[in-house]
Amino acid sequence: MVTLNDVAKSANVSKMTVSRVINHPEQVTDELKQLVFKAMNELDYHPNLAAKALAANATRIIKLVILEKVDTVEPYYATLLMGVAQFLNAHQYALQVVTQKNADIGECDGYIITGARNDDFTWIQELRKPVILYGENRHHYDFVDSDNKYGTFLSTGAAIKDGYDQIIFLGIELKESFEYSRERGYMDTMQKSGLQPQIIRFGNHSSESQQYIEDHWHEFKPNTCFVCSSDRLAIGVERGIQRMGGSIPEDFGITGFDGVFLDQIAEPKLSTVKQPVMAMGSKIAELLMQKINHGVTTNDQSPERDRTEVMFSPELIRRNTTRNYHLN
Amino acid sequence: MVTLNDVAKSANVSKMTVSRVINHPEQVTDELKQLVFKAMNELDYHPNLAAKALAANATRIIKLVILEKVDTVEPYYATLLMGVAQFLNAHQYALQVVTQKNADIGECDGYIITGARNDDFTWIQELRKPVILYGENRHHYDFVDSDNKYGTFLSTGAAIKDGYDQIIFLGIELKESFEYSRERGYMDTMQKSGLQPQIIRFGNHSSESQQYIEDHWHEFKPNTCFVCSSDRLAIGVERGIQRMGGSIPEDFGITGFDGVFLDQIAEPKLSTVKQPVMAMGSKIAELLMQKINHGVTTNDQSPERDRTEVMFSPELIRRNTTRNYHLN
């Protein structure tokens, strides 16, 4: 293993100079810097993370806490995780995935928390390391999320332009910010166009939306579009329509929301509002690392503090469950 | 932060005694051990991993290398990853997920490698840390896998017992051990029952198997069961049969393979051979840690060496795409 000392000897400087070249290059003359860089390359030097962590009283470990009860098998979380892992790897941080609230086992330098409900914040408040949340929240914590309202603005708008004259929103029965935002995007867009909004809500299972379609089939006239709050619901709608013999996308349109895996599994493939989940994962990791490097140790979420909010714009993917897909 | 020293003072012993209580408890008298345990609890002592790693010249980082080109979004890998992560967390190891062969960036204590093809082994050979593979291999590397042959023995056998008189195997067009084993399990079971085997292979996409069913629909007489080598293929078959108006499971049976996410998404839900993917992930991590702790640094895969092979038995889940599902 090549150490700081080895490089120092090879470059004929002290090891502190080498350390400075890495951490505070502005304090070293260009001349020495060149020598050190040369030595580092020749010896293929890589800093020892454990030593670094020990000296800095850090762990170089980030915890990803998944609070939802949902199966961690969810492709959605897997994708997010990959995004986080990608950034962390590039910066030599290691990841620990935690699925319960037993996150207090072992130290870490920071937390990424996803799926936090209101009850969870009493626990989150007690964390003594930087925190970034995945998802909007009313507790003034830094977060990354996608612009949910804009997402349903896109899907609802497209349904209108495509000429569907009845546009029904199938939402998730959940008192969460993201769902409110998605419903608002639909409502606003409908009202601006002078159309009558109609919202029905279910648990987020394809069986429930499928059942609904079948039970209420007589109510739906051809030229109806179902704007869904998740791909899961959209898949159920698709099956229900197929079961009842409706034609997709001519008489009945469907748009989903999320764009992770499920949309591609459906047949015909779903038109959907795709969230850049992978990129969002990377961004969260990046923000957390900034916080860590700036020495933020307290989670000051007082209203006075500037809070970091990063919103990603989702994208409408036109595929085969809405008209005009050939225009894509 | 509570250190070894703090505990030592509190227990009125030297810090080495505390260290020994943790690492070599047999060398310490029960009397002192009790004192030390008490102090550790009272002070809520947790060892500093960075220091541990530094002293042991270790990193406490494990790399999970995913070599397949397949999307890491695959629920299959996500589940495996969760299994690995769970075990690692419990033992205070951190995980780095690596998706290319750029695994050489940064040090680690060991590798878990999944999806290794023959070409990959030249690279794997050069790794200077313990390695465990996910999946059978002919290179004498330690591995964990599920008993693929037994899996199709189960699904084929069930199809026979359920009374289907034509049983067709839909396989994946891939020269990999797992596929050979699955086909062999089917072949052997068919031959033992004096039935005529028939194997067709596709790329692992539901669209291909669906297309096949629709194109060859006239060839399939009622009372046929399709034994598939993946849930993906099974879903395509299901759609094809539904499209052509066949009745499931009365006239046409389907069994999948994998049992991760997709089987539940299908409607009707798939009968499938479920692999205990999560448990397999944990087991891999466990084996790797054993290797690390026993100071195995070389990857001796000479035939003389005992190699560790752990095979998990898959389980037949009877759901709604085969008969007699009420017997489950």
Place this chain on the structure above:
DNA sequence: TTGTATGCGTTATCAC
């Protein structure tokens, strides 16, 4: 069985 000294690789602090 228990304690002391030393070193792991890095960085902060303080001299020069």
Place this chain on the structure above:
DNA sequence: GTGATAACGCATACAA
């Protein structure tokens, strides 16, 4: 601008 020294927390080697 550069170098010597101590310290981070733990574990090995050796001494008692």
